[in-house]
Amino acid sequence: MPEKTMRDAINEALHQAMAEDDSVFVIGEDVAGCNGSPSGKVGEVGGVFGVTSGLYKAFGPDRCIDTPISESAIVGAAAGAALVGMRPVAEIMFADFIGVCMDQIVNQMGKFRYMFGGKSRCPAVIRFASGGGFSAAGQHSQSMYQVMTSFPGLKVVIPSNAYDAKGLLLQAIRDDDPVLFFEPKALYQEACEVPDEMYTLPFGEAAFVREGDDVTVVAFGQMVNRAAAAIDALEADGISCDLIDPRTSSPLDEDAILESVEATGRLVVVDESPPRCGLTADIAALAADRAFHALKAPVKQVSAPHSPTPFSPELEAAYIPDVEKIKTTIKEVLA
Amino acid sequence: MNLSRDQLLRAYRQMKTIREFEERAHAEIMNGQIAGFTHLYTGQEANAVGVCEHLDHQDTIISTHRGHGHCIAKGADVIGMMKELWGSAEGLCKGKGGSMHVADIEKGILGANGIVAGGPPISVGSALAAKIRKNGRVAVSFSGDGSVNQGTCFEAMNLAVVLKVPAVFVIENNYYSEHTNISYAVGCDDLKARTEGFGFPVFVADGADFFSVYDAAGKAIEHARSGNGPAGVFAETGRFHGHFVGDPQYYRADGELDDLRENSCCLKNFRARVDGGGVVSAEELDAIDAEVMALIDEAVSAARAAARPTAEQVTEDVYIQYGSA
Ligand SMILES: Cc1ncc(C[n+]2csc(CCOP(=O)(O)OP(=O)(O)O)c2C)c(N)n1
Numbered sequence: 007m008p009e010k011t012m013r014d015a016i017n018e019a020l021h022q023a024m025a026e027d028d029s030v031f032v033i034g035e036d037v038a039g040c041n042g043s044p045s046g047k048v049g050e051v052g053g054v055f056g057v058t059s060g061l062y063k064a065f066g067p068d069r070c071i072d073t074p075i076s077e078s079a080i081v082g083a084a085a086g087a088a089l090v091g092m093r094p095v096a097e098i099m100f101a102d103f104i105g106v107c108m109d110q111i112v113n114q115m116g117k118f119r120y121m122f123g124g125k126s127r128c129p130a131v132i133r134f135a136s137g138g139g140f141s142a143a144g145q146h147s148q149s150m151y152q153v154m155t156s157f158p159g160l161k162v163v164i165p166s167n168a169y170d171a172k173g174l175l176l177q178a179i180r181d182d183d184p185v186l187f188f189e190p191k192a193l194y195q196e197a198c199e200v201p202d203e204m205y206t207l208p209f210g211e212a213a214f215v216r217e218g219d220d221v222t223v224v225a226f227g228q229m230v231n232r233a234a235a236a237i238d239a240l241e242a243d244g245i246s247c248d249l250i251d252p253r254t255s256s257p258l259d260e261d262a263i264l265e266s267v268e269a270t271g272r273l274v275v276v277d278e279s280p281p282r283c284g285l286t287a288d289i290a291a292l293a294a295d296r297a298f299h300a301l302k303a304p305v306k307q308v309s310a311p312h313s314p315t316p317f318s319p320e321l322e323a324a325y326i327p328d329v330e331k332i333k334t335t336i337k338e339v340l341a
Numbered sequence: 342m343n344l345s346r347d348q349l350l351r352a353y354r355q356m357k358t359i360r361e362f363e364e365r366a367h368a369e370i371m372n373g374q375i376a377g378f379t380h381l382y383t384g385q386e387a388n389a390v391g392v393c394e395h396l397d398h399q400d401t402i403i404s405t406h407r408g409h410g411h412c413i414a415k416g417a418d419v420i421g422m423m424k425e426l427w428g429s430a431e432g433l434c435k436g437k438g439g440s441m442h443v444a445d446i447e448k449g450i451l452g453a454n455g456i457v458a459g460g461p462p463i464s465v466g467s468a469l470a471a472k473i474r475k476n477g478r479v480a481v482s483f484s485g486d487g488s489v490n491q492g493t494c495f496e497a498m499n500l501a502v503v504l505k506v507p508a509v510f511v512i513e514n515n516y517y518s519e520h521t522n523i524s525y526a527v528g529c530d531d532l533k534a535r536t537e538g539f540g541f542p543v544f545v546a547d548g549a550d551f552f553s554v555y556d557a558a559g560k561a562i563e564h565a566r567s568g569n570g571p572a573g574v575f576a577e578t579g580r581f582h583g584h585f586v587g588d589p590q591y592y593r594a595d596g597e598l599d600d601l602r603e604n605s606c607c608l609k610n611f612r613a614r615v616d617g618g619g620v621v622s623a624e625e626l627d628a629i630d631a632e633v634m635a636l637i638d639e640a641v642s643a644a645r646a647a648a649r650p651t652a653e654q655v656t657e658d659v660y661i662q663y664g665s666a
C-alpha cells in the first residue's frame with residue numbers, strides 16, 4: 007500500500023469526495039490562492055498548508071472558493087449552504103481563529119437541528135489546523151477541539167495519522183451533522199500507508215494503537231505518537247499498556263475506554279491542551295464516575311499547563327507534553 | 342510642509358532602522374536563528390514612520406502580524422525586539438510572544454497582533470478612554486487591505502463614529518492579503534470610498550513617500566485630536582518580501598519585486614527629495630546608515646548572548662495574581 011502524508015491523505019479525500027458528489031465544495035482563505043493577482047496563477051497555492059492543493063484546477067472557481075479574511079462569513083456561508091442541501095468543506099486556517107467565528111459555529115450551525123425540532127440538516131464540515139510545535143505563540147498554536155467538544159450538536163474529529171485522517175474526513179463529508187475537523191499541524195508531514203480508494207471510518211469508534219495489560223493510556227491527535235513512543239520505551243521495563251486513540255471526541259467511544267480501564271485498573275490521559283475543562287479532565291471524570299470500582303491507582307492527566315502557548319522554542323518544548331513526561335506518569339500510576 | 346532638520350534626520354533614521362531590522366531578521370530566519378512565523382515590513386517603512394512621527398508616547402498604536410515597523414516607529418527598543426524574536430527571556434515580552442506579539446505598553450504600543458483585525462476594536466477602546474479623560478490623546482490602529490474585510494474592523498469603524506472618539510484607522514494597501522489580491526478580496530472598486538462610508542474622512546497617501554504619508558497622517562490625526570471623531574489614512578504601498586519568510590509568491594507578476602525595490606523604495610525617495618535642498622546632506626544620511634547598521638549588529642549580538650527562558654517561566658505572567666495572595 008502506498009505511503010502518504012497526512013496532508014496528501016486529506017487532499018486525496020477532498021479530491022475524491024468532490025469527484026463523487028457535486029454538492030461538495032471547498033471554501034476558505036487562499037484555498038485556491040492568487041485570485042485577482044497579476045501572475046494569473048489562480049489555484050497555485052491550495053491553502054497555506056497545501057491541503058486543498060489542486061482542487062481549483064480540478065473543480066474550478068465554483069467549487070474551490072477563495073474568500074476575503076472573514077471567518078464569521080465563511081462559517082456562516084458554509085452553514086447556510088449546508089442548510090439548503092450542499093456539503094461544504096470550509097477551511098479556517100488556524101483553529102485559534104475560532105475566536106472570530108464562534109457564534110456561527112456554536113450558536114448557529116451547532117444548534118439548528120435541535121432548535122428547529124429535528125427538521126433540519128446541516129452537513130457542513132469545518133477544517134482547522136490545530137495544535138502547537140511551531141513556535142507560533144499564543145494565537146496560532148491552540149488545539150481548541152477540547153473547547154468545541156463541550157457544545158452539543160457539533161461532532162468533533164481529531165485524526166492522529168494519515169490513514170485515519172482520510173477515512174474520518176470522508177465520513178465527515180458524508181455525515182449529515184455539522185463536523186469540526188481538527189488537523190494537528192505538526193502531523194501534516196507524517197506519513198503512513200493509506201489506500202488509494204475511498205473508505206470511511208465511523209465516528210465514536212476508538213482505535214487501539216497498542217494493546218497491553220498494565221495501564222490504559224488515552225491520547226488525542228499529536229499526542230498519540232508520543233504516547234506510543236513512551237509505551238514502546240517502557241516495554242523494556244516489562245510494562246505493557248493499552249493505547250486508545252478515540253479519534254473523535256464527540257461522539258466519544260466511552261465503552262472502549264471503560265472496558266480497557268476495567269481490565270488494567272489504571273488510566274493516564276494525554277492531551278496537548280490546557281487541563282481545565284479539557285479532554286483529559288473529561289475522560290478522568292468518566293473513569294471516576296463509571297469505573298471507580300476497577301481503579302487501582304489515581305487517574306493521571308498529562309496536559310499542557312494552565313497557560314497560553316509561549317513563543318520561545320524552549321518554553322514551548324516545556325509546555326507541550328513530551329515522551330518523557332508521559333513515561334514518568336505511566337510509571338507513577340504503577341508505583 | 343515644515344519639518345525641522347532634526348525631524349528629517351529622525352524620520353530617515355527610523356525608516357532605515359526598520360529596513361535593516363527586517364533585512365537582518367530575514368537573513369537570520371534563513372539561517373535558522375529565529376523560530377516561528379515572521380512577517381516582514383520591508384518596503385512599507387514610510388507608512389509607520391509617517392504616522393508615528395505625529396505621535397508621542399501618550400498616544401497609542403495597535404499593530405498587526407506585520408508589526409515590527411510600527412513598533413520601531415513608535416519607539417520600541419530595537420535590542421529588546423531583536424531579543425524577543427530570538428525567544429530570549431530578556432526580550433521585550435520575555436520570549437512569550439515573539440514576532441507577532443511585540444508590545445510595549447509604556448510606550449503606547451498596544452501590541453502587534455496575530456489575529457487579523459484583532460486590533461481596531463481595541464484601539465477604539467483606547468480612543469474612548471482618551472475621550473472620557475479629555476486628555477487629547479489619539480489611538481491609531483494599522484490595518485492591511487485584507488484586514489479591512491473582517492467584521493471586527495467594520496464594527497470598530499462604526500463604533501468609533503457612533504462614539505465620536507479620536508481613533509485613527511491607517512490602512513496600508515500593499516495589494517495582497519497572503520496570496521490574494523485586493524482586486525478580488527475587496528468587492529467594491531474604491532476602498533477609500535467604502536471606508537469613508539462609515540462617516541469619517543480618509544486622507545490618501547503614497548506609502549513609498551514619507552512626506553506624503555506624513556502629510557496625510559497629520560491631517561487625520563489633527564482631525565481626531567481636535568475632537569471631530571475618527572479619521573483614516575489610506576496609503577498605497579508594497580511589501581518587498583513574501584507574506585511570510587519562505588512564501589514562494591506565486592501571485593507576483595514577472596519583475597514585480599524588482600520594480601518595487603527600484604521604484605517604490607521610501608529610503609531612495611527620501612534621499613531624492615532632500616538631495617540638494619541644503620537642509621540635510623547625503624553624507625549625514627550615510628552616517629545614519631552606518632549607525633543603524635552598527636545598532637542592528639549590536640542587537641543581533643545581544644540577542645545571541647541573551648539569557649534563554651527556563652521551564653518555570655512557562656506559567657509566569659498568565660495572571661497578575663491567581664487565587665488568594
Ligand atoms: C482571523 C485571522 N484570519 C486569518 C489569518 C491569517 N492571516 C495572517 S495575515 C493574513 C493576511 C493579511 O492581509 P493584510 O491585512 O492585507 O495585511 P498584510 O499581510 O498585507 O500586511 C492572513 C489571512 C489571521 N492571522 N487571523
Ligand SMILES: [Mg+2]
Pocket residue numbers: 485486487513514515516517518519
Ligand atoms: Mg495586504
